[in-house]
Amino acid sequence: MREESGTLRTTLLVIAVLVLAALLVMSNSHLLPSRPVEAAPPSAQPASFQSVALGQNSVTPDQELLAGLYDSVVPSVVNIQVTTQPAADSRFGAPSIPQGGEGTGWVWDAEGHIVTNNHVVEDAQTILVNFANGMWADAKLVARDPQADLAVIKVTPPAGMSLTPLTVADTPLRVGHYVIALGSPFGLDGTMTLGIVSALGRSFQVGETAGTRYSLPEVIQTDAAINPGNSGGPLLNLQGEVVGVNFAIRSDARSNAGVGFAIPVAVVRKVVPALIADGVYSYSFLGISGTTINAQVAAAEKLIPNELGVFVAQAVTGGPSARAGVRTGDIVVGINGLPVRSFEDLVGYLITETEPGQSVRLDVLRKGEQMTFDVTLGARPGENTTSASNRPRLTVGEAIEIAKTAVADANLMGEVDGATAKSDVRGGIPVWVVTLESGGKRATAVIDALSGEVLDLSMNGE
DSSP, X not given: XXXXXXXXXXXXXXXXXXXXXXXXXXXXXXXXXXXXXXXXXXXXXXXXXXXXXXXXTSSOOOHHXXXXXXHHHGGGEEEEEEEEOOOOBTTTTBOOOOEEEEEEEEEOOTXXXXXXXXXXXXXXXXXXXXOTTSOEEEEXXXXXXXXXXXXXXXXXXXXXXXXXXXXXXXXXXXXXXXXXXXXXXXXXXXXXXXXXXXXXXXXXXXXXXXXXXXXXXXXXXXXXXXXXXXTTOEEEOTTSOEEEEEEEEOOTTSSOOSOEEEEEHHHHHHHHHXXXXXXXXOOEEOOEEEEEOOHHHHHHHTOOTTOOSEEEEEEOTTSHHHHHTOOTTOEEEEETTEEOOSHHHHHHHHHHHOOTTOEEXXXXXXXXXXXXXXXXXXXXXXXXXXXXXXXXXXXXXXXXXXXXXXXXXXXXXXXXXXXXXXXXXXXXXXXXXXXXXXTTEXXXXXXXXXXXXXXXXXXXXX
C-alpha cells in the first residue's frame, strides 16, 4: 500500500505540473505574434538590421527588435547645433550677442547631404554636426524650403568615417502602425521613442512666401514622444525606414503631450532631391483659395448638404484657374479623375503628383452643373520663383522676340531701337516683362514664361 500511494502521489504531481504549464502558456498567448514574423525585403533595410526585422502584421515589437533597430539606424542620425546673430538693438547701439539653437538631422546620401527642418537652420551663422560616435564636423547650408519646413546641409565627414544613408520608405502608412522617433530632445542626442501613427492627412500652414501662408498636406500625427530638439529627426517604421521628418508638436507647455507631427515622406521625396540639385523646389500653383466643405461652410454658402469638395472662395484674377474658366463660388470635386473631398486632397495631389507647366483637369460643380476645365499650372509666387529649377522656360532672347512680333502685329511701333527684359511673377505665373523702345516710344509686353503667351501689351507715352 505504501508503494502504491507513493506512485499515485507521483502521478498526480506530474499531472498537476503539466496542467500548470498549459495554463501559463494560455495566459501568455496574447504576447505572441498572431502569425509568423515576416522580415522586410533585404534591399529595403540596412544589412545590419535584416536579422531583426518585424512584419507589419506582428502584434507588438519586442525589446530585441527595438534594440537592434536602434543600433542599426542611430549612426545615421545627427545632432545639429547652430549659432545665430540677432539684430542689434538700435536704441542703445549695443552689439548683438550670438545665440545658440539645436535640432536633429539624418543622413540622406553618402556624399554628405543631411536632411533637417528649415526652422532649425534658417537663421544660422554657423552649423555644427555631431555624430553618434562622438565625432563632429562643420556643415554648410545647401538649400532650404520654408514651405515644407525642410532644409539640406552638407558635411565632409571626419577622416576615416563613412556615412550610411537611411532608407526612405515606399510603403504606405496606416493609422495604428508603430513608428519610432530618433533625435536630440532638449539636447539629449541619441534619444529613441516609440509610438503609433495616431492620424494621417493632417494639414499645417508652414512658412510664409510673398505674404502668403500655404498648407503642407498629408502630415502624420503620432503619439511617439517628440520634444524641442527632435525637429528635423526621422520618424521610422519598424523596418528602420524613414516615413517622415518630425517638425512640430501641439502642447501648451512646449513639451510632449502625445500629439506630434511629421512631414510625410511623399513630400520629402519631392523636395529634398530638388534642393540638392537645383537649390529650390518649384510648387504647382492653381491660383485659388478655398476651404473644405463642411456643415458650417454649406450653411453659410447655401450649398446642398453633404456635397463634399473644395469651395472656391477666390479664383485669383489672372491666375491659372481663372484663366481656364474656374470662378469664385465653384466647387472642385475632382482632379485628373481622382475625387477631391477636402482641401488637403487637392493640395496633396498638387505637391506630390504635379509640377509647374503641367496641365491638369479639374472637375467642378457650378450651381449643380458638372463642368470640366483644363488648367495649366503656374508656379507659386515667392522669392525663389525665378531661380534654379523654377526658372522661366523661355530665354530672355525668346521673350524679346515674342514681344517684338506682338508690337509689330499691333502696329504699335516701327523698328525697335532697344529692348530689355526682367523676370517677374503675375498671378502665380512666372513671366518676362519686356520693354521695347523706338523713336521715343516705349512698349511693355508681359510674356508667360512657360507658354510664351502675350498676357499684356501697352504703350507708355512719347
